[in-house]
Amino acid sequence: MSLDELINQYYPAIENALIQTVALSNEIGLEELHGMMTYHLGWSGEGAGSAAAGKRIRPILVLLTTQAAGGKWENALPAATAVELIHNFSLIHDDIEDNSHLRRGRPTVWTKWGIPLAINTGDAMFTLAHMAIMEIENYTNKRITIEAVKILQTTCLRLTQGQHLDIFYEDQQELPVDSYWPMIQGKTAALISACTEIGALIADVEEMKLDAYRRFGRDMGLVFQLVDDILGIWGDASKIGKSNASDLVAGKKSLPVLYGLAQNGKFARRWLSGPILPDEVPELANQLESEGAKDYAQNEAERLTDSALFALQKAKPIGKAGLALTQLAHQLLNREI
Amino acid sequence: MSLDELINQYYPAIENALIQTVALSNEIGLEELHGMMTYHLGWSGEGAGSAAAGKRIRPILVLLTTQAAGGKWENALPAATAVELIHNFSLIHDDIEDNSHLRRGRPTVWTKWGIPLAINTGDAMFTLAHMAIMEIENYTNKRITIEAVKILQTTCLRLTQGQHLDIFYEDQQELPVDSYWPMIQGKTAALISACTEIGALIADVEEMKLDAYRRFGRDMGLVFQLVDDILGIWGDASKIGKSNASDLVAGKKSLPVLYGLAQNGKFARRWLSGPILPDEVPELANQLESEGAKDYAQNEAERLTDSALFALQKAKPIGKAGLALTQLAHQLLNREI
Numbered sequence: 001m002s003l004d005e006l007i008n009q010y011y012p013a014i015e016n017a018l019i020q021t022v023a024l025s026n027e028i029g030l031e032e033l034h035g036m037m038t039y040h041l042g043w044s045g046e047g048a049g050s051a052a053a054g055k056r057i058r059p060i061l062v063l064l065t066t067q068a069a070g071g072k073w074e075n076a077l078p079a080a081t082a083v084e085l086i087h088n089f090s091l092i093h094d095d096i097e098d099n100s101h102l103r104r105g106r107p108t109v110w111t112k113w114g115i116p117l118a119i120n121t122g123d124a125m126f127t128l129a130h131m132a133i134m135e136i137e138n139y140t141n142k143r144i145t146i147e148a149v150k151i152l153q154t155t156c157l158r159l160t161q162g163q164h165l166d167i168f169y170e171d172q173q174e175l176p177v178d179s180y181w182p183m184i185q186g187k188t189a190a191l192i193s194a195c196t197e198i199g200a201l202i203a204d205v206e207e208m209k210l211d212a213y214r215r216f217g218r219d220m221g222l223v224f225q226l227v228d229d230i231l232g233i234w235g236d237a238s239k240i241g242k243s244n245a246s247d248l249v250a251g252k253k254s255l256p257v258l259y260g261l262a263q264n265g266k267f268a269r270r271w272l273s274g275p276i277l278p279d280e281v282p283e284l285a286n287q288l289e290s291e292g293a294k295d296y297a298q299n300e301a302e303r304l305t306d307s308a309l310f311a312l313q314k315a316k317p318i319g320k321a322g323l324a325l326t327q328l329a330h331q332l333l334n335r336e337i
Numbered sequence: 338m339s340l341d342e343l344i345n346q347y348y349p350a351i352e353n354a355l356i357q358t359v360a361l362s363n364e365i366g367l368e369e370l371h372g373m374m375t376y377h378l379g380w381s382g383e384g385a386g387s388a389a390a391g392k393r394i395r396p397i398l399v400l401l402t403t404q405a406a407g408g409k410w411e412n413a414l415p416a417a418t419a420v421e422l423i424h425n426f427s428l429i430h431d432d433i434e435d436n437s438h439l440r441r442g443r444p445t446v447w448t449k450w451g452i453p454l455a456i457n458t459g460d461a462m463f464t465l466a467h468m469a470i471m472e473i474e475n476y477t478n479k480r481i482t483i484e485a486v487k488i489l490q491t492t493c494l495r496l497t498q499g500q501h502l503d504i505f506y507e508d509q510q511e512l513p514v515d516s517y518w519p520m521i522q523g524k525t526a527a528l529i530s531a532c533t534e535i536g537a538l539i540a541d542v543e544e545m546k547l548d549a550y551r552r553f554g555r556d557m558g559l560v561f562q563l564v565d566d567i568l569g570i571w572g573d574a575s576k577i578g579k580s581n582a583s584d585l586v587a588g589k590k591s592l593p594v595l596y597g598l599a600q601n602g603k604f605a606r607r608w609l610s611g612p613i614l615p616d617e618v619p620e621l622a623n624q625l626e627s628e629g630a631k632d633y634a635q636n637e638a639e640r641l642t643d644s645a646l647f648a649l650q651k652a653k654p655i656g657k658a659g660l661a662l663t664q665l666a667h668q669l670l671n672r673e674i
Contacts, residue, residue: 027520097456115434116435117505119433119459124498127490131487153467159460161362167454167457168369239547
């Protein structure tokens with residue numbers, strides 16, 4: 001059974017579990033609150049469908065990990081639900097914080113319903129995520145439940161710390177290249193790491209394996225974001241589908257940009273003189289590449305990819321899910337979009 | 338030992354527990370994020386001090402309940418920390434959602450740091466609250482911990498549901514008088530109810546007592562908000578210290594206002610014709626009173642007060658904390674500010 005076949009098996013179960021958890025928001029007849037959530041998750045409203053829903057990579061990663069670690073993937077559905085809702089809660093709030101009008105090609109929640117209701121809907125989804133993970137007690141035991149809850153909570157704290165740095169960095173003129181890592185560790189890697197760690201925890205693996213799965217997730221999360229940031233400058237913009245064609249126009253302080261700023265060359269002078277216009281992007285991207293930023297970022301991505309795959313080897317994933325997990329890792333680590 | 342003496346004993350322990358939990362936000366050197374939290378909690382920045390900190394009524398209620406239910410109040414400190422942080426997270430977000438510039442006489446967090454960082458700081462504080470409650474495992478057991486976490490989570494869902502209704506009601510022209518109750522049940526009573534329920538749970542009382550403490554908290558929470566809303570129209574504005582002198586100017590759809598609107602009289606006609614100006618408040622408040630709204634609201638408050646005190650009786654609180662809890666209930670139920 002290939003990765004695709006496993007995903008086809010997991011996907012409807014994930015959607016079903018998400019639907020059931022999200023329905024809790026509507027208990028007292030709050031159709032609008034519920035509708036805001038189903039819209040954001042891609043199930044309702046104009047443009048609803050799988051493109052609007054996103055790929056559910058995180059919950060799939062949880063289920064794959066549990067199965068690859070020797071557990072039953074069904075036992076991990078509450079955790080899969082939780083991480084997907086944490087991811088989406090943070091998107092609802094990030095879109096407000098970043099003033100983003102589009103998400104997966106559709107108007108963002110705050111653009112449709114206004115900032116007050118959107119903040120509150122994010123809070124409600126955050127709560128539902130924490131409620132969801134409690135359900136693993138029905139499939140495991142109290143110890144694993146409490147451990148999983150704590151991992152999820154620490155992850156949320158890291159998420160907010162990373163987001164704080166992201167916003168804070170916007171107005172900082174002099175940032176060392178390495179200031180990139182704590183930001184993406186929080187914003188992206190913490191949650192991917194929680195997927196593999198909680199997935200393995202539910203299979204009740206020994207501590208050394210748990211640690212290997214955690215490091216696998218963390219390093220894969222770091223690469224995931226780094227590759228995203230490389231593609232945000234040198235990728236094919238049409239495949240990414242963001243509202244800004246380039247992260248250069250958005251002024252995003254990603255690793256290549258921080259590297260370029262540290263060179264104090266032509267790129268840095270242009271960056272510091274004011275916002276980048278869309279017309280300038282192709283030439284400025286070339287300039288940044290010629291100053292070594294793309295090579296530097298790609299080397300870092302390769303280093304972390306090796307580290308992620310080494311950790312996965314240590315984790316000794318088993319069976320068809322183990323093969324599929326390795327396949328997914330390679331896909332995520334070498335993706336073109 | 339009187340209520341005041343118990344509060345004097347609890348207060349420093351609460352502050353200490355809060356300080357330790359909030360310090361987790363600064364682990365990776367995020368002084369700004371940490372500083373935003375300490376500012377909001379009244380510990381730092383201009384105007385810091387006990388007036389800026391608030392009264393810590395909720396955590397005091399948790400500790401009092403645990404002790405009155407026969408437990409050790411120290412065991413409830415993590416839960417006390419959690420409810421106070423939930424309360425304050427919701428204030429940080431509510432201030433954005435309600436466009437409030439002042440909170441306890443000081444600029445609100447979003448006014449000082451902007452909306453993006455303020456949303457994120459609220460999210461971080463929400464997370465810290467959930468982390469805090471996990472610590473009761475060190476004082477109780479896994480069963481009680483999981484039960485308490487679930488109560489806190491349901492409470493958070495109710496909070497967001499109540500806040501959704503509050504925002505939703507702003508633009509609704511025809512609301513029945515009773516639409517007030519689900520709103521304040523979520524916005525206020527759910528958290529007060531969690532204080533007494535979790536407090537009693539930590540003392541590991543039997544189910545009937547637990548239920549009595551829960552109902553005591555819920556009804557006291559409803560009265561608490563209702564009295565607040567009565568004072569928001571007919572109280573001495575200077576004692577309340579809000580940025581708007583009157584809830585009438587703020588356009589708040591509280592029980593007296595909904596009652597007045599349902600009368601379809603002079604008050605309703607004025608309300609529906611546009612925003613109320615501060616100059617009009619004294620006369621309009623008199624008009625609303627003459628239409629029976631104040632009597633109606635006060636009767637409801639008395640009915641709920643009786644219900645709260647009846648539930649407290651059923652809970653059979655014991656010892657000095659039991660007496661103090663009864664005293665606190667009377668204070669909260671009959672307060673003038």
